[in-house]
Amino acid sequence: xxxxxxxxDETADDIIDSLPDEADVEESFVRNKxxxxxxEFSVPVEEARxxxxxxxxxxxxxxxxxxxxxxxxxxxxxxxxxxxxxxxLEITVDELWEPNHESIxxxxxxxxxxxxxxxxxxxxxxxxxxxxxxxxxxxxAVTDEYNGDVSIKLNDSTEITPLDETVEIGDETETVSGxxxxxxxxxxxxxxxxxxxxxxxxxxGRCNEHDSVDDHEFDFRIKGTLDNGQETNDVIFNRDVAExxxxxxxxxxxxxxxxxxxxxxxxxxFEDDIVGKYYTIxxxxxxxxLMVDDFEQSGDVPDTNELLVRARSI
Amino acid sequence: MSQSQSFERKAARRVFAREFNDGTYTFSDSxxxxxxxxxxxxxxxxxxxxxxxxxxxxxxDVGTDSEYWRxxxxxxxxxxxxxxxxxxxxxxxxxxxxxxxxxxxxxxxxSAYTPDDEDSENSVGDDTIVSIRPKDFFSVTDAEQRDxxxxxxxxxxxxxxxxxxxxxxxxxxxxxxxxxxPAAYADMVVDALExxxxxxxxxxxxxxxxxxxxxxxxxxxxxxxxADQPTQTSN
Numbered sequence: 001x002x003x004x005x006x007x008x009d010e011t012a013d014d015i016i017d018s019l020p021d022e023a024d025v026e027e028s029f030v031r032n033k034x035x036x037x038x039x040e041f042s043v044p045v046e047e048a049r050x051x052x053x054x055x056x057x058x059x060x061x062x063x064x065x066x067x068x069x070x071x072x073x074x075x076x077x078x079x080x081x082x083x084x085x086x087x088x089l090e091i092t093v094d095e096l097w098e099p100n101h102e103s104i105x106x107x108x109x110x111x112x113x114x115x116x117x118x119x120x121x122x123x124x125x126x127x128x129x130x131x132x133x134x135x136x137x138x139x140x141a142v143t144d145e146y147n148g149d150v151s152i153k154l155n156d157s158t159e160i161t162p163l164d165e166t167v168e169i170g171d172e173t174e175t176v177s178g179x180x181x182x183x184x185x186x187x188x189x190x191x192x193x194x195x196x197x198x199x200x201x202x203x204x205g206r207c208n209e210h211d212s213v214d215d216h217e218f219d220f221r222i223k224g225t226l227d228n229g230q231e232t233n234d235v236i237f238n239r240d241v242a243e244x245x246x247x248x249x250x251x252x253x254x255x256x257x258x259x260x261x262x263x264x265x266x267x268x269x270f271e272d273d274i275v276g277k278y279y280t281i282x283x284x285x286x287x288x289x290l291m292v293d294d295f296e297q298s299g300d301v302p303d304t305n306e307l308l309v310r311a312r313s314i
Numbered sequence: 315m316s317q318s319q320s321f322e323r324k325a326a327r328r329v330f331a332r333e334f335n336d337g338t339y340t341f342s343d344s345x346x347x348x349x350x351x352x353x354x355x356x357x358x359x360x361x362x363x364x365x366x367x368x369x370x371x372x373x374x375d376v377g378t379d380s381e382y383w384r385x386x387x388x389x390x391x392x393x394x395x396x397x398x399x400x401x402x403x404x405x406x407x408x409x410x411x412x413x414x415x416x417x418x419x420x421x422x423x424x425s426a427y428t429p430d431d432e433d434s435e436n437s438v439g440d441d442t443i444v445s446i447r448p449k450d451f452f453s454v455t456d457a458e459q460r461d462x463x464x465x466x467x468x469x470x471x472x473x474x475x476x477x478x479x480x481x482x483x484x485x486x487x488x489x490x491x492x493x494x495x496p497a498a499y500a501d502m503v504v505d506a507l508e509x510x511x512x513x514x515x516x517x518x519x520x521x522x523x524x525x526x527x528x529x530x531x532x533x534x535x536x537x538x539x540x541a542d543q544p545t546q547t548s549n
Contacts, residue, residue, distance in 0.1 A: 179326070179365055179419075179421065181326060181365070181421050181451065182323075182450055225323060227323075227325050227326050227421075228325065229325055229326065229327055229328045229365070229466070229470050230325055230470075231325050232322075232323045232324070232325050272453060275450075275451045275453065276419045276421065276450075276451040276453040276455065277459070278459065278462060298462075299462050299466060300466075301465060302465050302466065302468070302469040303465075304465055304507055304510050304512060304513045305513060307465065307468045307469055307472065307503070307507055308504060308507050308513060310472050310476075311468065311472055311500050311501075311503040311504045311507065312500075312504060314472070314475060314476070314497050314500035
């Protein structure tokens with residue numbers, strides 16, 4: 001109730017202005033919906049904007065990427081949590097990858113002090129002109145959620161300005177020591193959805209996104225829990241480090257699964273060798289887990305004599 | 315957030331046997347069915363799970379109707395009991411064929427048992443026996459990991475003692491419940507550390523320099539010259 005009507009009006013104007021001309025959307029629909037959410041249901045204006053934009057794009061068959069971004073906010077690449085929010089960023093292009101679809105102009109990692117995050121630029125090949133290592137100001141990009149992970153999407157309405165000063169990319173790598181107290185059962189040989197760009201792990205032949213799929217791609221990973229006595233962290237060893245940790249290759253794992261006629265037997269072969277051991281990992285936080293980059297089998301070793309001095313001084 | 319909190323996995327506390335066995339008071343924050351129970355450690359921290367290393371000296375099937383295995387795991391400051399039944403099948407399978415003595419690492423939930431007593435209203439604490447249910451793992455290990463655990467447990471026990479503040483309700487409750495200050499466990503930490511090779515324990519406690527320590531402190535084998543220390547056998 002405290003939100004000034006003018007703020008609601010401005011937001012409504014923004015949304016209406018950003019609609020593509022061909023969109024068949026009543027202005028009054030946008031205004032009424034927004035007013036209802038904010039005034040009657042006390043929804044914060046930004047959340048109401050998101051909700052209205054979503055319903056407009058769904059009902060009127062408008063691609064959200066075609067909506068220009070009024071009132072986008074300056075954010076850091078890793079401080080985006082919601083889907084479909086318009087944002088401005090100042091970043092350095094960390095890595096450029098090969099686009100796997102003709103609608104994608106450029107794809108890769110962009111970074112700032114919060115670390116790096118994925119971006120996907122939709123449009124013509126030369127439209128954006130990002131170069132690795134260069135810094136840019138990006139205006140009117142839109143956030144995109146997939147698999148619980150929020151990345152940055154650039155489209156026709158996004159504006160790019162090269163920056164003279166370099167934006168430093170923060171190092172997100174964390175070093176954590178502890179005991180591997182648990183290994184999840186979806187570790188070892190796993191089947192991933194074979195659909196383009198989908199990385200979901202199949203459960204009984206079903207993908208969360210694509211439902212029942214006929215085919216699969218084998219992968220090898222280890223998902224577990226590292227416990228240091230104070231807190232627990234879920235840690236994920238992807239193929240390279242998982243092979244090193246288990247001493248088993250993806251090929252051997254496939255062979256075992258074939259012989260046993262059961263992919264779950266793969267984990268049985270090495271679970272006892274790794275559970276209950278100390279590890280120190282360097283890892284990057286992602287999807288609420290730590291993605292292991294490197295590890296060694298040893299804990300954080302405090303010095304005995306320093307501890308003795310401490311204990312005796314109490 | 316707070317709702318999912320109670321289902322989050324709790325960290326396994328590092329605690330020496332003496333403190334663990336003294337910690338006979340257990341509690342729960344709510345009456346909900348699945349609310350986690352905690353052991354109140356005498357140094358003022360709560361433990362839902364613990365991680366312990368030591369030497370198994372005895373293994374026995376103490377079950378009447380079905381298999382129920384008990385292991386005595388000896389650490390540098392005492393012995394903890396580990397019980398494994400049908401709900402800990404992995405640990406049970408290992409206990410069944412374990413040759414003693416052996417170094418083991420065990421991680422699981424704290425379990426407290428108070429034998430039936432006619433006037434149980436008054437029998438708070440003393441009769442209660444705490445033990446470990448190896449929900450996470452029970453594995454045979456080596457002297458190196460045990461020594462690492464001793465150092466880690468020493469550090470975390472000292473952290474608990476040093477950070478104990480009477481403003482913390484758990485610390486206040488522990489001090490009241492066990493009738494002693496967390497600092498009372500500093501000597502236990504010294505005792506534990508002195509069992510390690512390469513500690514200054516020898517030189518500081520015995521003025522004689524007769525023990526010929528072959529300079530570099532190795533963890534893999536305990537030295538013959540440590541025979542007078544209260545150390546575990548490590549063969």
